[in-house]
Amino acid sequence: MAEAVFHPPRRKRRVFESYEAPFPVDVGGKDFRVCQAEIINNNVIVRNPEDIEQLYNKGYFGKGILSRSRPVFSISDPVLVAKWKGVNTNMPIITSQKYQRRVQWARSVLQEQGLDDGSVTKILDNYTKPLGLPFSKGDGAEQTGASCSRASPNTENTELCEPSSGREDPEGQNGGSEKEGDAAMDSGSGSKDQEKGDSREMAAGSCQRDPPVYCGCEVKQSPEQRAWEVMDSRECAPEYVLVQEEEEGSSCPEDDSTRVQENLVKKEVLICRKNPFRIFEYLQLSLEEAFFLVYALGCLSIYYGEEPLSIVKLWEVFSEVKPDFKTTYMAYHYFRGKGWVPKVGLKYGTDLLLYRKGPPFYHASYSVIAELVDDNFEGSLRRPLSWMSLSGLNRTTANASKELMLCYLIRPSDMTAEEMSTPECMKRIKVQELIVTRWVSSRERSEQDEF
Amino acid sequence: GQKDFRPDGSARQAERLRRCCEEQWRLLSEERPERPGNLVKAEWKPEQGIVELKSPAGKFWHTMGFSERGKQCLLPEEALYLLECGSVQLFYRDLPLSIQEAYETLLCQEAMSLSHYQVFSHLKQLGYIVLRFDPSTVPSPYERQLNLESHCKSSGKHHRKRRRSSSPRLHEKKHKVSGDLPEAEGTSNKDEDDCGDSIPMDEKPLSVQPKESDAGSAEGESMPVPLGIGQKDSLSFSSSQAGDHKEGSTGTHAPRWDFTTITFPNVAPDQPCTHLSAPDNRLLPENVLGREVDAASWCTRINQKQEKLSRKERKQRERESRYKSSVNADQEVRHCSNWQEYKALLERRRQQRVWKRPSHLWDQAVTPLLRPEEVTSPAALLQQISVLQPSHILDGASRLQEDPEAMKIDFNVYQADAVSKFKKTNPGKPHVRMCVRSFDEQIPSLRALKQVTYLSGDVPLVFALVDHGEITFYSLKEFKLPVDVNH
Numbered sequence: 001m002a003e004a005v006f007h008p009p010r011r012k013r014r015v016f017e018s019y020e021a022p023f024p025v026d027v028g029g030k031d032f033r034v035c036q037a038e039i040i041n042n043n044v045i046v047r048n049p050e051d052i053e054q055l056y057n058k059g060y061f062g063k064g065i066l067s068r069s070r071p072v073f074s075i076s077d078p079v080l081v082a083k084w085k086g087v088n089t090n091m092p093i094i095t096s097q098k099y100q101r102r103v104q105w106a107r108s109v110l111q112e113q114g115l116d117d118g119s120v121t122k123i124l125d126n127y128t129k130p131l132g133l134p135f136s137k138g139d140g141a142e143q144t145g146a147s148c149s150r151a152s153p154n155t156e157n158t159e160l161c162e163p164s165s166g167r168e169d170p171e172g173q174n175g176g177s178e179k180e181g182d183a184a185m186d187s188g189s190g191s192k193d194q195e196k197g198d199s200r201e202m203a204a205g206s207c208q209r210d211p212p213v214y215c216g217c218e219v220k221q222s223p224e225q226r227a228w229e230v231m232d233s234r235e236c237a238p239e240y241v242l243v244q245e246e247e248e249g250s251s252c253p254e255d256d257s258t259r260v261q262e263n264l265v266k267k268e269v270l271i272c273r274k275n276p277f278r279i280f281e282y283l284q285l286s287l288e289e290a291f292f293l294v295y296a297l298g299c300l301s302i303y304y305g306e307e308p309l310s311i312v313k314l315w316e317v318f319s320e321v322k323p324d325f326k327t328t329y330m331a332y333h334y335f336r337g338k339g340w341v342p343k344v345g346l347k348y349g350t351d352l353l354l355y356r357k358g359p360p361f362y363h364a365s366y367s368v369i370a371e372l373v374d375d376n377f378e379g380s381l382r383r384p385l386s387w388m389s390l391s392g393l394n395r396t397t398a399n400a401s402k403e404l405m406l407c408y409l410i411r412p413s414d415m416t417a418e419e420m421s422t423p424e425c426m427k428r429i430k431v432q433e434l435i436v437t438r439w440v441s442s443r444e445r446s447e448q449d450e451f
Numbered sequence: 452g453q454k455d456f457r458p459d460g461s462a463r464q465a466e467r468l469r470r471c472c473e474e475q476w477r478l479l480s481e482e483r484p485e486r487p488g489n490l491v492k493a494e495w496k497p498e499q500g501i502v503e504l505k506s507p508a509g510k511f512w513h514t515m516g517f518s519e520r521g522k523q524c525l526l527p528e529e530a531l532y533l534l535e536c537g538s539v540q541l542f543y544r545d546l547p548l549s550i551q552e553a554y555e556t557l558l559c560q561e562a563m564s565l566s567h568y569q570v571f572s573h574l575k576q577l578g579y580i581v582l583r584f585d586p587s588t589v590p591s592p593y594e595r596q597l598n599l600e601s602h603c604k605s606s607g608k609h610h611r612k613r614r615r616s617s618s619p620r621l622h623e624k625k626h627k628v629s630g631d632l633p634e635a636e637g638t639s640n641k642d643e644d645d646c647g648d649s650i651p652m653d654e655k656p657l658s659v660q661p662k663e664s665d666a667g668s669a670e671g672e673s674m675p676v677p678l679g680i681g682q683k684d685s686l687s688f689s690s691s692q693a694g695d696h697k698e699g700s701t702g703t704h705a706p707r708w709d710f711t712t713i714t715f716p717n718v719a720p721d722q723p724c725t726h727l728s729a730p731d732n733r734l735l736p737e738n739v740l741g742r743e744v745d746a747a748s749w750c751t752r753i754n755q756k757q758e759k760l761s762r763k764e765r766k767q768r769e770r771e772s773r774y775k776s777s778v779n780a781d782q783e784v785r786h787c788s789n790w791q792e793y794k795a796l797l798e799r800r801r802q803q804r805v806w807k808r809p810s811h812l813w814d815q816a817v818t819p820l821l822r823p824e825e826v827t828s829p830a831a832l833l834q835q836i837s838v839l840q841p842s843h844i845l846d847g848a849s850r851l852q853e854d855p856e857a858m859k860i861d862f863n864v865y866q867a868d869a870v871s872k873f874k875k876t877n878p879g880k881p882h883v884r885m886c887v888r889s890f891d892e893q894i895p896s897l898r899a900l901k902q903v904t905y906l907s908g909d910v911p912l913v914f915a916l917v918d919h920g921e922i923t924f925y926s927l928k929e930f931k932l933p934v935d936v937n938h
Contacts, residue, residue, distance in 0.1 A: 002911035004928035025823055027832060032823055034809055294812065296836040298819025301809050308811040311819070330839060337837035339829075339935035356935055366932070377847070377898035387916045388890050391923060405930065408897045410842055422817050430842035432897065433932060439883070439913045439924035441577055 004435035007403070009355075009362040017360045022339065024058040025299050032299070037290060039304045042321045044290040046283040055283060055300075060341050060358040061293060062283040069359060073281040080244055084270060092241045093270065099243040103128055106276035130271045131240070239275040244268055286344055287318045287325055288332040295423055296333060315423050324382055326420065328352070331370035331407045334431050342368070348400065349393055367397045368405045374413045394436050408432040493530060495543040500560055502530035502541065511538060514580045514873055526583065527557035528571045535572070566917035567861055567887050573922050574885075578867030584860040584884060589908040592849075708734075711789055716746075721779075725750055830936045844929040848905035857902040858895060860912070861887045883913045890918040900927055 026032060035051035037044050046052050046062065052071055055061045064071025076092030084093055103124060110120045247269045285293070291314055293300035301308045309317065318325045328351050335342045335354055342352040343359065345367055354366040373379035385393070390404075397404040410430040411420075419425045455464060492505040504523040508516060515529045525533070533539040534553050541548040548556060558565055562583075574581050713734065716727050725747035735741050760768065778784055787793040801824065812819055826832045851857070863881035865873060884907045895903065895914075904912055913926045 002928060004930040006930075006933055022829055023832065025821065025832070027823070027826055027828060294819065295817075296820045298808075298812055298821055298823075301811065308809065310811050310815045311817045312815065333836075334839045335932065337833055337839065338932050339833055340932065354932070371897075373897055375847070377851075377901055378896050385894050386891050387888060387894055387914070387925070388918075390894050390925070391890070391916070394925070405932075406927070408842075409839075410897075424817055427838045427840075430840045430846075432842040432844065432846075433930045434844070434900075434927045435930040437926055437928060439926055441574060441579075441922075441924055 004403075004437065007365070009365040010401070011362055012360065015361055017358075019357065019361065021058040023297055023299075024054045024061070024293070025297050034298075035293070035300045037285060037300055037302045039302060039309075039317075044285040044287065044302060046285065047280070052283040055285070055293070060343070060355075060360075061289045062285040064281050065284050066279070066281045071281045071283055073279070075241070075275075075279070084242075084244075087242075087270060089242060091272065092239075094241055094243055096243055096245045099128075099241065099273065099275075102275060102277040109277075124276065127276050128273050130273055132272050239278045240272055241275045242270040243273055245271055287322055288329045288342075291315070291318060291329055291423075292333060292336055296336065312422050316421065327370050327372040327382065327409060329423075330372075330409050330426055330429060330431075331368060333426065334407070335368070348397060348402070350397075350404070353402070354405075364400075364402055366405045367400075367402045368407050370407045370409065372409045372411060375410055376413070377408070377410065390436065394438060398438070404436040406434040406436065408434070489538075491533075491539045493525060493539045493541055495530070495541060495548070495556060497543075497556075501526060502557075504539075505542075509538060514870060514875065517875070526563070527560065528563050528568050531557050531568060532572055532575055566889060569917055569920060570885060570887050570915040570922055571862065574862075574864055578870075579882075580865040580867070580870060580873055580878075581885075582863045582865070582878060582881075584863050586860075586906060589906065589910075592908075595909065711791070830934075833934065833936060841931065844901060844904050846901075848901040851898060851902045852905065854902060857906070858886060858899050860884050860903060860906055861915075863910075864913075881910050883911050885913055885915050887915045887917065890916045890923075895927075904929075 024033070024035070033054060035046060035055055036048060037046045037051075039045075045065075046055060052062075052064075056064075056070055060069075063069050064073060066073035074092050075094055075098070077094050077098070080093040080095065087093075106127075107120055107124060110123060111117075115123070245268070246266045290300065290302060294302060294314060295311050302314060303309070304317075315326075318329075322328070331352060332342050335352065341355040341358050343355060343364070345351050345353045347353075348367045350367040351370045352366075352368040353364040354368060355364050356362045369383055371379065371381050371383070394404050408431070410432060411425075412428055415425060415428060419428075455467075458464065489509065491507070491509055493502045494505055495502050501519075502525040504516070504525065508523050511529075511533060512523070515533070516523055516525045518524065525539075530539060530541060531553055534541050534548070535550060541553055543552075543556065554565075554568075557563070558568055563571075571581050713731070714728075725745055727744050727746050729743040730741040732741070783796055784793065787796055820836045820838065821832065822835065826835055862885040863878070864883050864885055865878060866882045869882075886903060911926065911928070913924050916923045916925065
């Protein structure tokens with residue numbers, strides 16, 4: 001009998017990230033942070049941006065719902081960002097068209113609230129008015145309109161102006177001092193009254209002015225909107241964007257323009273405005289990931305409504321949502337216990353993909369199918385495979401430079417349903433790993449065979 | 452030119468196909484000239500299901516055929532193969548068999564179906580030596596451990612000298628990991644013999660372990676010699692030491708004394724307690740009397756010597772005194788009347804200091820696995836959360852052997868470059884063993900896999916899948932994912 005040889009995973013050629021920690025817990029127990037998640041429609045969602053960062057950066061748990069994996073959603077247009085390279089800013093840069101679309105969406109939300117057109121227009125115009133000086137091409141860092149990227153002097157909270165994406169660095173590097181009497185401040189102090197009737201997104205903006213407790217939302221009339229205001233102060237912060245627009249009545253002759261046309265040059269400038277329809281990206285955790293964070297590490301609390309759920313309850317609830325949850329969870333737990341990062345294997349037709357250290361560093365090494373059997377080593381299989389299907393699966397796996405692994409979870413026959421109703425049953429479960437390999441009979445190959 | 456991928460109904464395509472078929476038929480029907488002198492004559496014996504040679508065997512006799520009652524014989528698949536090669540002429544009832552007839556006639560047994568033959572032929576053409584599998588030739592795990600294989604090989608030689616180090620297995624080694632864990636790491640064969648096999652230690656039959664994870668199953672074999680089992684499993688992180696597994700040496704007994712009621716006087720210089728009450732008679736040995744006493748006079752006589760510290764010690768004391776304070780200066784500590792209370796106080800303080808444990812997780816029947824204050828390294832963390840136990844492919848396999856439904860192994864395959872040294876009478880250990888299966892069958896269950904892996908002994912097993920003449924080979928191998936801690 002020969003055992004499969006372990007082939008160390010290949011490192012990715014270009015790694016853009018640095019490794020923080022294997023798990024979102026500190027070894028030693030200091031500064032232990034318990035993150036929060038909620039169950040919405042049978043999905044586990046994390047909304048707090050700090051929690052999102054913690055969970056993703058340390059262990060690669062979850063997936064941003066608007067991103068490919070790491071939550072990096074931004075409405076910024078990369079083409080424009082490249083175009084306006086000279087401008088030193090962290091704010092997203094979008095086209096005027098895109099911005100107008102958002103204004104439209106905000107408009108329809110306000111209209112749904114029953115406000116008449118006049119008020120809607122007034123509110124919107126006020127909210128979306130330009131802040132600070134417009135950017136032109138060739139503007140240096142001094143004119144970054146630091147005003148709009150700084151907190152108002154009314155509050156201490158300097159992080160409010162972070163764009164919604166997961167970017168860490170604060171905008172502080174936008175130099176320049178705060179300019180008094182600018183539009184940002186004006187709109188800040190003066191608009192409190194008007195913003196009382198705002199939609200949730202814009203009222204969110206008013207939170208910035210008041211201490212977080214007195215969210216402008218609280219003075220709102222419609223109670224159903226209160227339900228949305230579970231956000232913390234950070235989420236209430238308005239998002240500032242740079243909108244590329246054509247300047248009317250340009251008066252900066254010395255600036256170079258992007259389009260070299262003759263006299264009537266419509267100069268393109270960047271104008272800082274508030275985004276009236278902000279989209280928040282959340283982190284979605286798979287059921288296995290969520291349960292692992294709660295049960296194995298104890299660093300996550302999952303709420304259903306207002307109520308945090310106990311471990312046994314979660315085990316039960318998740319098993320109802322996904323009938324094979326226990327099987328896939330046990331495999332997940334086993335591989336996490338070995339220091340590997342399992343992610344969902346949907347794209348390869350299997351249950352899990354195993355990464356060493358994390359997706360950014362190494363290519364996934366193993367594609368795993370998990371099956372639960374009794375201690376006669378038989379059981380009703382989730383994926384009964386013929387040799388033909390196995391062959392096909394092996395082929396696609398090999399094409400992606402992965403190895404196909406079968407993971408059998410062996411459960412003692414005397415394990416009752418009651419015992420399986422808690423995750424403690426795992427202590428009596430054994431795990432058998434098998435690797436599927438193709439044997440090539442042609443003679444040249446057999447010399448190098450690992451047999 | 453370009454391949455045609457599907458029928459397009461055109462006349463040109465039909466014509467091309469027709470010409471290809473014609474060509475193929477023509478090639479097949481060509482007569483292959485052979486020198487009649489070289490052709491070995493052989494006769495098919497249906498009652499015995501074998502082929503008897505009527506003239507002396509040629510070169511093929513080195514790796515094929517067998518002798519029976521003085522006659523040279525071939526197995527049906529060997530004969531058919533040689534017929535196709537043009538090395539033998541097959542007769543049945545005095546008439547030569549055509550290839551077509553030979554296929555039909557010789558391959559009607561259960562042991563050698565068409566698919567079996569196709570695998571045989573495929574491997575032979577690649578130069579492998581292929582023999583039928585015979586379960587009785589596989590040494591049992593017991594025999595392997597005693598290295599009887601080497602004795603079989605070197606029959607007639609003296610027993611090799613067994614050095615002490617070569618029989619570690621005679622010591623009964625109790626291993627900590629639960630249940631059956633053969634030496635998954637392969638070679639810790641400390642034998643100096645050059646059998647060189649990595650001996651997969653079999654599980655329970657060979658040791659007198661009190662704990663049986665396959666509870667309820669009687670031992671298949673009761674081996675007289677208690678042999679220790681896999682000494683190491685360095686990859687196992689599971690804290691699988693179930694309480695009942697230990698011999699009870701660390702069992703917690705209820706203490707005989709209630710220490711909360713027994714007071715011990717403190718006669719330290721800073722806490723003079725001069726009145727010592729009479730000790731409880733039950734604490735004293737029989738002929739010893741105790742009485743109460745006023746130890747004041749004694750106290751003046753103890754702690755006389757001035758502790759003279761070396762300069763280094765003094766300096767250290769100075770340093771420490773800046774940061775340390777007497778534990779007794781703490782009022783709360785003073786309220787503790789015994790160690791138990793003191794420890795509880797420490798625990799409370801620690802909890803307050805560390806973090807607030809969410810009660811919906813911690814005040815429940817099932818709590819999180821990780822206790823962060825207890826782990827000091829990532830490896831320790833992994834150990835705390837690893838509760839699932841590893842299993843080896845051969846675990847529990849021995850008790851599955853009596854199953855009549857078990858899969859059969861078909862061939863032993865030896866490598867082509869072993870031809871020169873090959874001895875039919877003593878072929879040695881094959882390179883691989885083959886199980887011939889069909890493509891649309893289900894893959895073997897774990898149970899079937901264990902059975903057949905055990906049956907194969909320590910030789911790797913390959914499944915040969917036949918699909919209308921196309922053959923693919925797969926194997927399902929035991930694997931243990933290593934633990935990855937040092938990122």
